[in-house]
Amino acid sequence: MELQLPFTERPQRLKTFLQSRGLSGTYWKKLKAAGALQVNGAAIQRDLLLQPGDRICWDFLPEACTLEPEKVMPAILAETELYLAVDKPAGLVTHNAGKERTPALSRQVAWYFQQQGIPSAVHPVSRLDRETSGVVLFAKNACLHHMLAQGKLEKTYLGITLGTWPKKAGLLNGPIGRRPGSIVERQVSPEGLPARTRYQILAEREGLSLVRFQLETGRTHQIRVHAAAAGHPLLGDTLYGPPGAPGRHYLHAWKIRFREPFTERTAEIIAPVPRDFQAAWGGLFNILAQDPPMLG
Incomplete structure (x- = not known):
C-alpha cells in the first residue's frame, strides 16, 4: 500500500496521518513492530514527522488461513x-x-x-x-x-415478489427479531432491532412484482422478513411465504457501492442477473438499463 502526505497539508506525525486515513491504532503498532513501514523508501520503526510530499509504503502483514480450501474458482x-x-x-x-x-x-x-x-x-x-x-x-x-x-456499504437488491404492491415505492421499517422457538426464522416485532428497507416497484406481470430493495440496516433475513410482513413474500421463499419444498428464493444482491479504504475512491460493483432469475421474470435487462433513482 502506498500513500502520500498531500502538499496541501501541513507536516504531521506519521501515526496521526495513518489514523486519519482509517488505520487502527492496533494495526499501526503491528506494522511498526514488524518494520513493515517505509517513508520515502527507508524502513522506519518510529513515529517520525512527515513533510508534505512524503510517501509512505507498507505491505500488509501475512495471515494464516484456517479454512480448508475448496478447489473451485470463484x-x-x-x-x-x-x-x-x-x-x-x-x-x-x-x-x-x-x-x-x-x-x-x-x-x-x-x-x-x-x-x-x-x-x-x-x-x-x-x-x-x-x-x-x-x-x-x-x-x-x-x-x-x-x-x-x-464504512457504509450501499447494498441494492433485486427481488421477485408475490402480488401487486399498492404503493409503488416506500420504506419498510418494522423492527426485526428472532421468532420465539426458532434459531433461524425472524419476524417483525416491537422487541426487535431497528430495520429499514427502501423499495421501488420496477415492473409488474402475472401476479408478480419486480422490486428493487435498498438496505439501510443489515438484519438477518431483512428483505425477506419485510417483504413478507408487507404481504408480498419473495417468489420461492418457503420460510416466509407459501409452504413448499425448500429451494431458490428470487433475491439477488445486484449492486454494492462503497468508499475504498485509504484511497477514498468510490467503488461500484454489479453482479449480472443470473439466468434462473431472468427466466423467472423475463425482459429484465431492458428494465435495469434505465436504473431509475430510488424513490420513497
Missing part, C-alpha cells in the same frame, strides 16, 4: 490489493469455519488466495443467505475488514 467481479468481490450463486453458503468440507464461497476464496500467493485469511465483509445470489465482498486482511465493515 466468479470474480472485481479485485484490488485491498478487496475481492465475488458473484455468489444461489444454493451456496457464504461461509463456514475451520476444517469443514461442505461447499462454501469462503473456501473457494481460500483456494484462490492460495493459488495467487495472497497471504491472507478469508474475511467476508458482506454475507448472503444460501439461496440469495449476487455480490459478496471479501477484505484481504483483518485491518481492511475492520475498515470496510465500519
